[in-house]
Amino acid sequence: MTLIDANSKSSSSTQKPKDGSSSSSKPKDHHSSKSNTASKHREHSSSSSSKHKDGSKSSSHKDSNSKNKDAKKSSSSHKNENDRPNNAGEVKVKSESVSPTKLVIKTEDGRKSIKKETEDSDDDIPLAQRTNVTVKVEEDSDSSPTKKRPHRDVDSEDDEPLFARAQKAKKQKTSSTTSVKKEHSDKKRKTGPDDDEPLKKIKKEVKPDKKTAKKTDGSPKKRVKKEKVEEEVWKWWEEKPLPEGVKWMSLSHKGPVFAPEYERLPKSVKFYYDGKHVQLEEAAEEVAGFYAKMLEHDYTSKEIFNKNFFRDWRKEMTHDEKALITDLSKCDFREIGAYYKMKSEERKNMTKAEKEEIKKQNQALTDEYGFCIIDGHKQKIGNFRIEPPGLFRGRGDHPKQGMLKKRIQPETVIINCSKDVETPKPPEGHRWKQVLHDNKVTWLCSWTENIQGAIKYIMLNANSRLKGEKDWQKYEMARQLKTVVEKIRANYREDWRSKEMRIRQRAVAMYFIDKLALRAGNEKEEGETADTVGCCSLRVEHIKLYPELNGKEFVAEFDFLGKDSIRYLNQVPVEKRVYKNLQLFMDNKSPGDDVFDRLNTSILNKHLQELMEGLTAKVFRTFNASKTLQDQLNELTNPDDSVTAKILSYNRANRAVAVLCNHQRAIPKTFDKQMLNMQEKIKKKNDTIKDAKKDYKKLKGEYKSSRDDRLKSALERKKKQLERLEEQLMKLEVQATDKEENKDIALGTSKLNYLDPRISVAWCKKWEVPLEKIYNRTQREKFQWAIDMADETYEF
DNA sequence: CAAACGACTTAGAACGCCGCAT
DNA sequence: ATGCGGCGTTCTAAGTCGTTTG
16 A cells, blocks of 8 residues: 555656747847756766866956945936836925834935935925825825935935936936936926826726626625725835835834644545555644645655655654654655645535635635825735745755755744834734834744745735835836947957956857846856856856757757746757857866856856946846837837737737747647637638638528519628628637747746836837736836826837 | 846736636 | 636745845
């Protein structure tokens, strides 16, 4: 009755096998020939990783790091006038409306921010605050005397939005180019104000209650719901920025929600060891349960997983248990596994009412713990539940997979909130590890996880100001790169010929990061994580050089595991200089050696920083992704197309980006079947159309001879029907194409993290495609700032 | 300096729900 | 009513990058 069967599940690993039969529209430049195969990767390398980071790299310069750190952070350009909310130049009353709060300042930073505050000097209420007064003001307008430097109270600060202000700050530090830009924005500010209807509000979309929408006879209850409607949205993007480094002025929340306590198994559910029933004590039983729940998962067929699990499980056992249970393969978890399966079935089969009840309770929990009040605004928290205990599911060949992820106790949780606010209460009989009032960070709670010793956080949802502002800033940085990228390219091309090895390596790495959108590639601690690499950490074994391949000269083939152990496989024709350099870098090295032995991400980013303030490796990914989308949209969108066809074009453009960034997904298991089904449907539709056509002709003939009015209307109806059918057919065909092209590519990640949403918003407006076809509700919430500020003329 | 730490973004998988075809 | 596929949501691992520490 052994359970542990190391062979039962064959293969299947994290990375998606993939066949490169690539799809249509690819961006010309990138990835002309990417194709992934299902072969086992990385069988080599195991022993060879003798990293030779030789001493030479240490000698490199480090000169300029003590630069103007002040300037660097928040600054970002804002040259495009269209996208900037225009709310300046109005007379404003000093705001009392936003909660005056206490600022907790670490001394030197505090000086910094205060200084900044006093530099600026018009004294304005941000538009958004006024428009929003209704929402929060009353409860927050406490005029309580503030003890410590509440920034809202500080006179000064103009109300330029984030980027304009950053620009200004930059300008004050001079540099002619920026001052030009500044004039720009000033002009805009002076000319613009009247056309900006100041009280315009964004209505929050109310969660569409599908049932209500459909059923005409909505129950009274539902109607009430429907009428409630329209909350206002905080237009934080029109607000003045906080002092540099300050993330909030006031923050209050209820703390995290802990995982439910463990419930013992019923006595009837038994665990067997070596065929004999063994009653486990609570601790060991719980951990056994974690494993039992995963019996059908691939993980349990992996040796490392089992080894790690068993080691950690034994740590939870009593003395006796430990003495008895010494061999995992003699453990029989099946009853436990079946029990949990049954439980989840039970949950699925609950009645409507029961489900409703659970939902209600869940909602109540979310209402209470799912939000915080930050600077007077209620904002959603992203993850307010503390991660429950379980077995660690590392990806790829993770050396720690299967280890026990321990239950988090309040005693290990740090709370962060403002001082003047009620501290969240720890669960009965417990206390927090610490309560912090650090407004230089964005997190509400944190704890240290036991597998890697990493810190985990509770932070805000993507639609929050804190996240949105950063996101906006990210895209502005990418746009700024756009303005200098040609210079940078010329620069690194020049450096390919440098006498210094480290410069040449840096230049080649930059070329890859730029052309292939590779990640930076930090070093990782060996044995702590799966063996994956990025640009700077590429090893000789990851690159193959072909003087000629498939009719192309100087081809470099990349084959490595990147983030999440997703395989990157690409054959790229590269410039001769790059090729020669690569040969040189790889010469006389073993497979496990670093290609770029004189380079790491820190050196690289320092260099990038010198080329453009704020530039880092990842900016190239954002830039190239957004640029690709913009270019592809321009190229693929056909003005005469129907909305459906336009959306297909959009998806193709999106797909080009996903390919560039190597965003993969597992091909759905039932993909082939589904595809067949679709073909079937299309065939049927075609048949119906044929029939309809026949009918139509017949009718036409009859009408011509008889001139009967009744026939005439029948004829018209037939015609309409035919048109409908053809449209349906087209839709089906579009769907099928889309599906096929999309089978192994994940669009979501790029859409969410790499594509400047203003591009999509502008595109939708320009071509009158409903935005809902591109962004679902959550995405629209996340990109509210972009939706509000971009018009159809926006260009990345 | 380099290693460790901390905070934050990016990532695919898992989960859960809902509507549709059968 | 049932099962299934698609989709949105949640989850948390795995990156990046700056700062701190030794």
